[in-house]
Amino acid sequence: MDADKYLEDVLKSQTLDDDGEEMKALCKRKGEVEKLLKDKFTNNPTIRFAGSKTKGTMIRESYDLDITCYFKSEDTQAGDSLKDIYQNVRAALQAKYTVESKASALRLRGLDHDIHGVDFHIDVVPGRFSDDKSKDVFLHRENDDKVRLKTNPDVHVEHVRDSGVRDAIRLAKLWRERNGVGIKSFVLELLVVDLLREKKDRWLQTQMKHLWTEFRDHSASLSVKDPANPEGNDLSSFLGEDVRNQLMQIATRTMEQVDADDWEKVYGKVGKENASAMSSLLSAAITSRPTSQTFKPFAG
Numbered sequence: 001m002d003a004d005k006y007l008e009d010v011l012k013s014q015t016l017d018d019d020g021e022e023m024k025a026l027c028k029r030k031g032e033v034e035k036l037l038k039d040k041f042t043n044n045p046t047i048r049f050a051g052s053k054t055k056g057t058m059i060r061e062s063y064d065l066d067i068t069c070y071f072k073s074e075d076t077q078a079g080d081s082l083k084d085i086y087q088n089v090r091a092a093l094q095a096k097y098t099v100e101s102k103a104s105a106l107r108l109r110g111l112d113h114d115i116h117g118v119d120f121h122i123d124v125v126p127g128r129f130s131d132d133k134s135k136d137v138f139l140h141r142e143n144d145d146k147v148r149l150k151t152n153p154d155v156h157v158e159h160v161r162d163s164g165v166r167d168a169i170r171l172a173k174l175w176r177e178r179n180g181v182g183i184k185s186f187v188l189e190l191l192v193v194d195l196l197r198e199k200k201d202r203w204l205q206t207q208m209k210h211l212w213t214e215f216r217d218h219s220a221s222l223s224v225k226d227p228a229n230p231e232g233n234d235l236s237s238f239l240g241e242d243v244r245n246q247l248m249q250i251a252t253r254t255m256e257q258v259d260a261d262d263w264e265k266v267y268g269k270v271g272k273e274n275a276s277a278m279s280s281l282l283s284a285a286i287t288s289r290p291t292s293q294t295f296k297p298f299a300g
Helices: 003-013 021-040 082-093 153-161 166-179 185-195 204-217 241-259 272-288
Strands: 046-050 065-071 098-101 106-109 122-129 137-140 148-151
Touching: 003 166, 003 204, 021 046, 021 065, 021 082, 021 122, 082 098, 082 106, 082 122, 082 137, 148 153, 153 166, 153 185, 166 185, 166 204, 166 241, 185 204, 204 241
Parallel strands: 065 122
Antiparallel strands: 046 065, 098 106, 106 122, 122 137, 137 148
């Protein structure tokens, strides 16, 4: 098997058409949320797409919609404190949606099942710019000793978008979905960028083998930093013992399959005949996802 040709075909099968129905649905959803918030907060907060869409790491098999809603540094219309902003944005969203509070995000439920036919959701991250430059932002931390978090969404987007390894990131995310690895998307993205820093020009199969080898052989020493605030934001808690063990065990199995040149055992057959299997895998993955609070410091 030509492994690189196969991986390119896998990526093509996971690429959303910019003019396709899925993207149109995402834009429609963003418009609905934006109108609701701007009708409530008339001082014109900055509302943008965030997450994998802005970074170019989206995969068809599993994606949701991430939106940021940031208020100007001197704007108190949504509240004086970050907690006020978080609670008032939540109250505004509850006019139309069922809202679940996450660590720094507000998860919107009660949506029509019009994307993939599964329980699609939207995460809205409210915050306030730290100054009039509108670059760094402060986010509220719900149920956390650290009541606020400082980050820079543009730095996060650029860090991943311009990494030169977005294809490997997308393949790693698909691997995570197919195997039920409980690692957060933004943590996996940062890990891939770091581990492939010196291998940007290698073939895709070489990049993926290196990733899985690192996961297999060095899971205990893996680390990840917030590129926007490496000293202030400790992300080590997202690489707990369970996550490290999963990475090691599944990477071990994957490398056995790859060493046997059996790439289809990793990602399956590519083509229309695999569509129903993909849908079933996605539904199972969403059903089994942990409900612990999420942290999205780099949505932007």
